[in-house]
Amino acid sequence: MSSPDHSDSPSRRSFVKEAAAVVAGGIVALVPAAAGLFAWLDPLRRKQGAAGFVKVGTLDALPADSIPRKFAVLADHVDAWTKSPQVPVGAIYLRRLKDREVVALHSICPHAGCFVDYRDTAKDFFCPCHNSTFAQDGSINDPKSPSPRGMDTMEVELRGNEIWVRFQNFAAGHKEKRPVA
Ligand code: FES
Numbered sequence: 001m002s003s004p005d006h007s008d009s010p011s012r013r014s015f016v017k018e019a020a021a022v023v024a025g026g027i028v029a030l031v032p033a034a035a036g037l038f039a040w041l042d043p044l045r046r047k048q049g050a051a052g053f054v055k056v057g058t059l060d061a062l063p064a065d066s067i068p069r070k071f072a073v074l075a076d077h078v079d080a081w082t083k084s085p086q087v088p089v090g091a092i093y094l095r096r097l098k099d100r101e102v103v104a105l106h107s108i109c110p111h112a113g114c115f116v117d118y119r120d121t122a123k124d125f126f127c128p129c130h131n132s133t134f135a136q137d138g139s140i141n142d143p144k145s146p147s148p149r150g151m152d153t154m155e156v157e158l159r160g161n162e163i164w165v166r167f168q169n170f171a172a173g174h175k176e177k178r179p180v181a
Contacts, residue, residue, distance in 0.1 A: 111147040
């Protein structure tokens with residue numbers, strides 16, 4: 001005696017059709033929702049873009065005597081959904097070696113992230129947190145300095161009289177420069 005086969009019954013066919021309709025409807029509803037979410041998060045994606053050049057000063061403000069001078073770095077700050085023009089984002093030291101040769105050094109100590117001071121009398125850089133010292137060119141001055149590397153350099157571009165720097169932060173505590181977003 002065999003049991004009746006209900007595999008192709010009208011109720012089962014109807015259930016499969018309804019389930020398929022629900023899945024298809026879900027997909028149709030999800031696609032625009034995902035696109036909307038993507039667009040909504042777009043400012044967050046743009047915020048993580050590559051570091052660009054910022055104008056830091058002019059050659060008139062930097063004598064060609066190779067002595068480091070500190071400059072504030074201002075840039076447009078793009079928050080998730082707002083844009084604030086020209087806010088301080090860091091500080092750098094610039095040295096003008098020749099008429100059109102400028103070097104940029106980050107003011108953050110590569111040891112643990114404190115601010116580095118330039119000492120006019122000693123003609124060196126000094127980090128007060130753990131006493132790292134750096135030569136005028138940013139290299140490690142004292143072998144006993146705890147900093148694992150010299151001060152971080154950044155790319156400089158002279159556009160006429162203007163000094164532009166590819167401002168970038170780097171992770172502290174490593175022997176090599178590791179850019180951070
Ligand atoms: S943070 Fe500069 S020496 Fe430690």
